[in-house]
Amino acid sequence: MKELTRLMLALGILLGIAGVFILYLSWPLLTGTTVILKTQPVDPFDIFRGQYMTINYEISNVELPEEIKEGDNVYVLLKEGDDKIWHAERVSPNKPDNGVFIKGTARQSWRGLTVEYGIEQYFFERNAELPLRDLDVKAKIGSSGQARIVGLLQYGKPINITYRDVTLTS
Template structure:
């Protein structure tokens, strides 16, 4: 018998190692695929907040909320209005308020009367307990008998130069129109002055 070294048999033929096909080289397209995947991930991260805003804007219930002054001077800081909602300070005497602690996520049940600003009527720790219309927020502090609640609505941006028109207005003339989704998420839609739209902040 003859021993074949450095050979492989394929079918009925003997093929030397020199004649075997070379290992496949990595595809030159792999770096492009990686960059393409990274680009898609970045686009998704940008799109997700917009999708969330669109969902709240199109499916939410529109309510009007009162503002209170940030300080005795004005509402304006540069080209955006500081949003200081009246419902950001709520009495702990409101139904459900006695069990609330700093750091809790809460749902503030709201009541609307005609075109007037919505008023808080109860506090709950679950959406189901908060009634038909409720806005979600986080309790930032409990001072004396007052709860300070952050709803994630902190500013309303204006085109450059338009702030002067609202800077000197009495805050009692200004309302914030807010869209509130069924699950309590919210976003600002319009600033109203004397009941009329002053500027829209809608996403679409």
């Protein structure tokens, strides 16, 4: 009986840890502010990682304050434009007290310092065909600045993903 209690306690702790981890990753989806971000997609396929799209955002190429160095966290305050696209209004190394902001990390690229937000890759199923031009990303941003992709839009509407028929040959 004691061994069963220990086993149940250990299992409960493991499930609790897994639950907290899942809740942490899902929190922006549950409570976040929905924003639409302008994209510049790149590289639709990688032989080692499968079918995905690397996404570059308009807000990735913002002018950073001089004190920001590679690897530093930055907070980009966003503002919704007349076109319903959210644009960078201000960049700061400090978390803003209010407003909608997204947290990112300064990274070195051929253009100088850019900002990565953790939403630069969108994976989709094998044999999926989807448009790669004129895409916007619908994302949710939590109160901590964490972002999660909710969907892809083209001309303001959800994209239509089609699947090629696959023929198996022997």
